[in-house]
Amino acid sequence: MELLIAFPLLILAFIFQTTIIARLTLLNGMADLMMLILIAWGLQEESKNAWMWAILGGLAIGFGSAAPWFIFPICYLILIAITTRFRSRIWQNPILAMMIITTIGTFMILGVEFTFLRLSGINLSFKESLTRTILPSMLLNLLLAFPVFWGMRETARLIYRTKNTS
Amino acid sequence: MKQFSQRNVQIIIFLLIAAGVVLLSLAGFIQPIIGTATNPVIQLQSYVSTRVQAIVDFFTVPRDLASLRSRNAELESEISQLQSQVIQLKQQLVETDVLYALLNFARDNPENQYVAAAVIGRDPSPFMHYIIIDHGTDSGIRHGMPVVTDQGLVGRVDAVTAKAARVELITDPGSVINVKLESLGVEAQIAGSLTGEINLQMVPQDLELKPGEIVLSSGLGGAYPSDLLIGQVISVIKRQTDLFQSAVVQPVVDFANLNAVLVITNFRPVEIAPLVPTPLP
Numbered sequence: 001m002e003l004l005i006a007f008p009l010l011i012l013a014f015i016f017q018t019t020i021i022a023r024l025t026l027l028n029g030m031a032d033l034m035m036l037i038l039i040a041w042g043l044q045e046e047s048k049n050a051w052m053w054a055i056l057g058g059l060a061i062g063f064g065s066a067a068p069w070f071i072f073p074i075c076y077l078i079l080i081a082i083t084t085r086f087r088s089r090i091w092q093n094p095i096l097a098m099m100i101i102t103t104i105g106t107f108m109i110l111g112v113e114f115t116f117l118r119l120s121g122i123n124l125s126f127k128e129s130l131t132r133t134i135l136p137s138m139l140l141n142l143l144l145a146f147p148v149f150w151g152m153r154e155t156a157r158l159i160y161r162t163k164n165t166s
Numbered sequence: 167m168k169q170f171s172q173r174n175v176q177i178i179i180f181l182l183i184a185a186g187v188v189l190l191s192l193a194g195f196i197q198p199i200i201g202t203a204t205n206p207v208i209q210l211q212s213y214v215s216t217r218v219q220a221i222v223d224f225f226t227v228p229r230d231l232a233s234l235r236s237r238n239a240e241l242e243s244e245i246s247q248l249q250s251q252v253i254q255l256k257q258q259l260v261e262t263d264v265l266y267a268l269l270n271f272a273r274d275n276p277e278n279q280y281v282a283a284a285v286i287g288r289d290p291s292p293f294m295h296y297i298i299i300d301h302g303t304d305s306g307i308r309h310g311m312p313v314v315t316d317q318g319l320v321g322r323v324d325a326v327t328a329k330a331a332r333v334e335l336i337t338d339p340g341s342v343i344n345v346k347l348e349s350l351g352v353e354a355q356i357a358g359s360l361t362g363e364i365n366l367q368m369v370p371q372d373l374e375l376k377p378g379e380i381v382l383s384s385g386l387g388g389a390y391p392s393d394l395l396i397g398q399v400i401s402v403i404k405r406q407t408d409l410f411q412s413a414v415v416q417p418v419v420d421f422a423n424l425n426a427v428l429v430i431t432n433f434r435p436v437e438i439a440p441l442v443p444t445p446l447p
Contacts, residue, residue: 018287018298028360030292064287066294066324066332113293122340124293128360133292 005159006053013037014060029136031144034061035109038076039101040145040152042083043094046160054080067113075109095149102145106138264426271316272428278391279432281305285424286330295338295358299427302327310389310435313427318395318418319343319383320427322435331429336396337362337421344386345396350375353384356396356415364397366413373411375402381415388436 017033024031034057042050058073065072082104086097114129190196265282272280283305287298301307303326313320313333321341324334334341341358345366354369369375379399385392397415404411 014290015287017290022288022290025292028292028362030290032290034290061290064298064332065289065291066296066334066338067289067291110292113291117293117339120340123357124339124360129293132361137292 002047002049002159003052005155006049006056009037009155010034010053010057010060013057014064017061018064024140026136026140027131028133029138029140031137031140032106032109033144033148034058034072035076035079035105036102036141036144036148037152039079039083039098039105040149041156042080043087043097043101043149044152044156045087046156050080050083051077068116071109071112071116075105075112078108079105095146098145098149099142102141103138106141107134110134110137261425267316268426268428271314278430280428281307281431282426282428283307283331284426289332293339293360295335295341295362295421296324297321297333297335297424297427299331299333299429300329301429302329302331304328305429306431307331307429308431308434312390312394312430312433312435314394314430315419315424315427317420318397319390320419320421320424322389323429333427335421336417337364343390343396344384345381346384346392347375347399348380348382350379353386356381362421364415364417366399366415367410369411369413371404371406371409371411375399375404375411375413377401377413379413390435391430391433 013034021031021033038050038054038057041047041053054076055073058076059069062069062072079101083097083101086101087094110129110133114124114126114134117124187196190199268280268282272278281301283299283301285297286300289296289298297320299313307323307326309323309326311323313322319336321333321335321338323331325332335358336343336356337358339358339360343356344353345356346353347369350373352369352373355367356364357367359365366375366381377399381396381399383390383392383394383396395418397417399413400416402411402413
């Protein structure tokens, strides 16, 4: 059931990311809807197979982006691992965990991308990247984190309520 | 006789009164009397009529209000439909304008073959300045083909599938293009940046580069056709200690509102990688 939901949801997230979110920029920063969905799903108490969601979402984003495709599935898997840790320790406050993991995830994914681009020979200024891209992206991610968490919580309730009644 | 005379007297009196009334009427004296006599009646009638109308309204207005509300809802629905149509038509008008401009560009440059494509997405990474278009190999699009609009150069095809392609914009930090300066006739390079600015590089120090200089693609290196408009110099950075002067270029294409592009399909980029010498081990 989770995977049946995962396919359309992650494809929708990819479409939203490339059509709407990619236009809503702050300086050069951009929110990462896919990452937020994966973190929010991983934080749901009932959620299972979050690592499969991470691979699917990572491959979708990696397919659409000009950045190396493997960055996204790997980073998303690491984030899911962190999320699982957080869920088992501070599960009483999932919103706090969502904020912390969103911050970690933004720095990790954009940091890896920045490093890879620098190693590829592209002249990117660290200070400019931090102030114009990474920090604004983090702010946008934190702003989106609440509605995404709420949406995923409702989705999880819907899935598992249906599952329990059937 | 007595009775007859009494009747005659009554008739005569009646006739005299009637004649008097007629005469008073003809002389204009009767109207004020009638007016004075009827005014109270009219006032009373108005009073009663107003009250009756108020009572009728009291019973009938709620029914009218309900029908008015229903009619208002219908009209509001109609207005919202019409507004939606207006928005759609405006959008179609904008798209038509864009397509018409692209068509004009294609007509003005008949030496090239074009495939028109709509922009359907942007790169999900904030570091990458790429767009996704809705045509791919099925439409004859191949890797490396240049992409333009009626305004100027947009970029080139970076990756392609059957139905879509990803285009690297000239503003991407990884983009470097050989250019020439129109009035100076000198070749240089432009490079994209994280902020979306285009930087002109490798301009010799002895040249007098001024804002307003037009930047065109040079065709050198075989990656792009020559003479495609790229932008205009807006500020020059000239330091005595540097080998070359540089400048910031304002691109002619509005990358934030890019909706449709043309892919030049009869241009094949030259693959110069085998010609680049590799260091011996």
